[in-house]
Amino acid sequence: MTSPSIRKHKVVVIGGGAAGLAAAASLLKRRPGLDLAVVEPKQVHDYQPGWTLVGAGVFDRAATQRPMAKCIPVGAAWIQDAMAAVDPQQRRITLGSGGVVEYEALVVAPGLRLAWEEIAGLEEALGQYGVTSNYRADLAPYTWSLVRSLTKGQALFTQPTMPIKCAGAPQKAVYLSADYWRRRGGGPKIAFHAATPALFGVAHYVPALMRYIERYGVDLQLQSQLIAVDGPGRRATFRTQGPQGESIVHRSFDMLHVCPPQRPLPAFAGSVLAGQDGWIEVDPQTLQHPRFAAVFALGDGVATTNAKTAAAARKQAPVVAENLLAYLDGKAPAFAYDGYGSCPLTVERGRIVLAEFGYGGRLLPTLPRRVLDGDRATRRAWWLKTRLLPFIYWHGMLRGREWLVAPKPSAG
Numbered sequence: 001m002t003s004p005s006i007r008k009h010k011v012v013v014i015g016g017g018a019a020g021l022a023a024a025a026s027l028l029k030r031r032p033g034l035d036l037a038v039v040e041p042k043q044v045h046d047y048q049p050g051w052t053l054v055g056a057g058v059f060d061r062a063a064t065q066r067p068m069a070k071c072i073p074v075g076a077a078w079i080q081d082a083m084a085a086v087d088p089q090q091r092r093i094t095l096g097s098g099g100v101v102e103y104e105a106l107v108v109a110p111g112l113r114l115a116w117e118e119i120a121g122l123e124e125a126l127g128q129y130g131v132t133s134n135y136r137a138d139l140a141p142y143t144w145s146l147v148r149s150l151t152k153g154q155a156l157f158t159q160p161t162m163p164i165k166c167a168g169a170p171q172k173a174v175y176l177s178a179d180y181w182r183r184r185g186g187g188p189k190i191a192f193h194a195a196t197p198a199l200f201g202v203a204h205y206v207p208a209l210m211r212y213i214e215r216y217g218v219d220l221q222l223q224s225q226l227i228a229v230d231g232p233g234r235r236a237t238f239r240t241q242g243p244q245g246e247s248i249v250h251r252s253f254d255m256l257h258v259c260p261p262q263r264p265l266p267a268f269a270g271s272v273l274a275g276q277d278g279w280i281e282v283d284p285q286t287l288q289h290p291r292f293a294a295v296f297a298l299g300d301g302v303a304t305t306n307a308k309t310a311a312a313a314r315k316q317a318p319v320v321a322e323n324l325l326a327y328l329d330g331k332a333p334a335f336a337y338d339g340y341g342s343c344p345l346t347v348e349r350g351r352i353v354l355a356e357f358g359y360g361g362r363l364l365p366t367l368p369r370r371v372l373d374g375d376r377a378t379r380r381a382w383w384l385k386t387r388l389l390p391f392i393y394w395h396g397m398l399r400g401r402e403w404l405v406a407p408k409p410s411a412g
Contacts, residue, residue, distance in 0.1 A: 009077065010105070010328070012036070012101055014108050022316075028073050029400030046137055052173060107296050114135055114260045120237075132256070147177045152186070155177065158259055164308065170192075170259035180349070204357075212348070212377075312342075319335045334410060350382050
């Protein structure tokens with residue numbers, strides 16, 4: 001029996017998504033020549049914030065994808081394999097192929113899992129019977145096809161319990177679809193079933209959003225969770241919580257846009273890196289693991305309370321880079337993440353309510369209010385979302401250019 005191959009790197013980054021590549025790029029920007037490797041099996045990198053716009057006919061799906069080989073930062077080695085297990089005590093990773101990678105410092109950015117299977121009948125129905133989701137790149141064009149074809153009937157949109165990535169994405173699909181039908185002069189009745197007790201987690205932005213809910217005549221059903229889908233029968237089943245307690249509600253549909261429940265990846269949920277809820281533990285400011293000093297984590301898979309967005313990962317990456325390099329140099333982490341996350345809520349084609357906030361719902365606007373007012377829908381925010389942010393993502397965030405997200409020293 002042959003021993004597994006062993007390779008060594010100073011720093012290993014698990015995950016070639018937005019968070020992992022941004023952290024790798026920020027590290028190499030600060031320390032050119034750093035021996036760094038990225039573990040990622042996928043051959044294509046996705047710009048996931050663009051999928052909602054694909055579902056609205058604004059972006060083409062191809063514009064949201066690029067070859068992974070062109071996204072790996074210059075100077076990083078690419079290990080084209082999946083991570084099977086992490087042993088932080090021995091500082092080694094076991095790959096899906098059986099190989100082993102040893103490290104001095106580790107960045108964990110695995111993302112999360114879309115738990116389609118938790119909704120009975122959903123997986124079998126996706127992509128047909130009017131059942132779709134902008135949370136999958138291959139289904140976003142089907143969303144747009146449904147929106148264009150529907151002239152009457154019932155359109156249902158759903159949102160599960162938190163946490164989910166891009167908490168505003170489920171209702172973005174509502175607004176953009178409703179706006180298209182309004183501009184065309186007619187469409188189906190619209191209902192939005194959200195398992196949450198409020199339309200949005202930061203109360204400051206709710207009034208601006210409610211104006212659009214009322215404008216489009218959306219039947220807003222809070223504390224209503226999708227639990228089953230009958231595709232051929234075009235019927236959705238919800239568990240609702242009201243003044244009289246819990247009840248089961250069945251609704252017919254012509255279109256059903258689903259945001260699936262979201263969970264930690266199994267490979268990490270059962271590991272020593274995770275807490276009881278399965279998310280990877282980190283100090284919420286330094287993003288360093290509380291029990292394994294050589295481990296840092298960021299992105300959708302961590303147990304921080306910030307919104308799980310690409311904007312959050314962009315703000316986290318420089319903090320991880322600074323603090324990890326300090327660790328390698330025998331110093332204490334000196335930079336802090338403030339919980340920043342951004343959610344550009346596309347309430348109509350051409351206008352966006354830009355929500356920017358940090359830990360505890362504290363408002364954290366990037367630009368002065370006179371430049372970009374987050375209290376209302378603006379055309380400037382639409383330009384930011386559709387033109388500037390994709391450019392910043394591909395040519396800034398993934399290249400270690402930290403425009404407007406320079407890390408700040410911790411108060412302590």
